[in-house]
Amino acid sequence: DTGVSQNPRHKITKRGQNVTFRCDPISEHNRLYWYRQTLGQGPEFLTYFQNEAQLEKSRLLSDRFSAERPKGSFSTLEIQRTEQGDSAMYLCASSPGTGGNEKLFFGSGTQLSVL
Amino acid sequence: EDQVTQSPEALRLQEGESSSLNCSYTVSGLRGLFWYRQDPGKGPEFLFTLYSAGEEKEKERLKATLTKKESFLHITAPKPEDSATYLCAVLGAGGTSYGKLTFGQGTILTVHP
Numbered sequence: 001d002t003g004v005s006q007n008p009r010h011k012i013t014k015r016g017q018n019v020t021f022r023c024d025p026i027s028e029h030n031r032l033y034w035y036r037q038t039l040g041q042g043p044e045f046l047t048y049f050q051n052e053a054q055l056e057k058s059r060l061l062s063d064r065f066s067a068e069r070p071k072g073s074f075s076t077l078e079i080q081r082t083e084q085g086d087s088a089m090y091l092c093a094s095s096p097g098t099g100g101n102e103k104l105f106f107g108s109g110t111q112l113s114v115l
Numbered sequence: 116e117d118q119v120t121q122s123p124e125a126l127r128l129q130e131g132e133s134s135s136l137n138c139s140y141t142v143s144g145l146r147g148l149f150w151y152r153q154d155p156g157k158g159p160e161f162l163f164t165l166y167s168a169g170e171e172k173e174k175e176r177l178k179a180t181l182t183k184k185e186s187f188l189h190i191t192a193p194k195p196e197d198s199a200t201y202l203c204a205v206l207g208a209g210g211t212s213y214g215k216l217t218f219g220q221g222t223i224l225t226v227h228p
Binding site for chain 2: 004031040041042044048097102105106107108109
């Protein structure tokens with residue numbers, strides 16, 4: 001069990017630039033989630049994949065955000081035209097997807113700073 | 116809309132001094148209440164899932180309990196390595212996802228030797 005892997009760990013960008021983050025879930029997990037966490041707050045749900053299908057998106061996920069999970073393996077989260085308010089920790093989590101006992105395994109996150 | 120409020124925001128304890136963290140919630144159709152531990156610079160780590168009022172779960176020095184309106188995380192004789200942020204989350208009946216959790220803001224626990 002190598003755990004959920006996220007890259008990069010840190011990203012500093014200028015306002016208006018595009019950024020892309022990658023998440024590699026635990027290999028046998030078919031459910032994948034993206035969350036966002038700001039300082040002093042708990043994580044907030046962004047989106048959910050069952051295999052390659054994106055089944056749910058939060059209203060927090062504006063049209064500048066897009067997530068993909070090709071072939072149901074790794075996932076990418078892209079933010080276009082970044083704004084200072086996008087600065088946060090972006091967390092990826094995966095789960096086995098067997099029934100309703102949803103124990104999420106989180107990665108260590110990508111810390112985004114928008115200057 | 117599901118809501119979770121945790122108290123206190125921060126708690127400082129001496130090693131061996133037992134205490135409790137509170138998680139109050141409102142949810143339409145509780146499917147599960149979760150406790151996670153988060154260390155600085157890392158993602159949350161799963162601790163417990165509780166499903167119905169009256170349920171209790173234990174792990175080492177931690178014990179989680181659940182009522183219809185709140186959950187408590189009891190810490191017995193804590194050690195410095197228990198220092199972390201403890202997050203409470205609920206899974207409600209809305210949405211298609213089993214992992215669409217609503218988290219509280221967390222309680223930062225510091226245990227001094």
